[in-house]
């Protein structure tokens with residue numbers, strides 16, 4: 001088989017999840033491929049689950065990373081929309097079948113044979129390796145343009161965290177001025193939902209398990225209100241007020257008190273993925289005809305629309321930029337939620353060529 005471009009990344013070799021330098025090669029650039037020099041890559045909770053094999057599907061060695069911002073260095077002859085020098089992004093997936101019901105309706109993020117950017121299996125059978133590496137090669141239809149107005153480090157988390165909350169907000173009409181949005185959890189996803197909600201002109205209330213993040217939510221992120229979910233009185237006073245809720249919490253938590261915050265026919269969207277089952281008594285949705293949906297990232301079209309919107313409104317993630325050799329510490333800190341709000345690796349600025357074993 002013809003060898004593609006030599007690549008250097010950091011990979012996990014086993015369920016310890018410890019990352020270390022790893023030499024591999026990218027596929028040969030095809031006619032409709034874009035070759036991208038990685039500048040920055042965010043660290044998402046999903047990376048953490050995968051490298052530790054918590055979902056039982058790890059394909060070691062794993063180069064994580066699916067919040068990629070980089071610069072186009074080369075394109076195949078069939079690529080019309082991108083050229084060398086442009087700043088682009090790659091998100092959670094980098095290909096899909098293009099023919100199934102989801103793909104044909106523009107919801108390719110729900111394609112049954114979606115090819116994930118990292119720890120996925122490509123249509124040629126190869127395991128995919130993500131953005132904790134110097135170069136990626138991606139089909140043009142799964143590459144998005146990053147507006148020049150956005151700093152590439154703060155833009156990286158938009159590719160997963162950003163689109164994961166933006167997409168359901170668009171889908172369920174939680175993007176209209178004057179509507180009331182509840183955001184549960186103030187982490188990587190939650191802080192993006194607050195920013196988008198305010199940019200849409202909504203009233204935004206953050207719901208958190210403790211008072212700890214109150215000032216942060218109100219003063220710095222511009223939320224309108226803050227509720228402590230364990231304060232029954234506060235929650236009762238706010239009942240029936242919200243048009244929609246974006247729940248981003250990935251630890252187990254009761255959802256009935258959250259559903260009570262919704263207006264009749266209000267929409268709750270589950271974006272976090274606790275490992276425990278949700279506890280949902282029927283009365284909690286029957287009373288008031290309330291609705292619950294899940295959401296997994298967003299389509300390429302949604303992702304591009306989200307980036308364009310973020311570019312117009314100057315929306316980026318709040319990030320802590322780290323060097324590649326800090327990644328294992330960053331992963332440990334992320335496990336303790338000790339980050340405000342996303343780690344982003346300065347890949348181009350800290351990945352040393354020639355240092356791999």
Ligand SMILES: [Zn+2]
Nearest residue numbers: 044046160161
């Ligand atoms: Zn992610």
Ligand SMILES: [Zn+2]
Nearest residue numbers: 097100103111
């Ligand atoms: Zn498909």
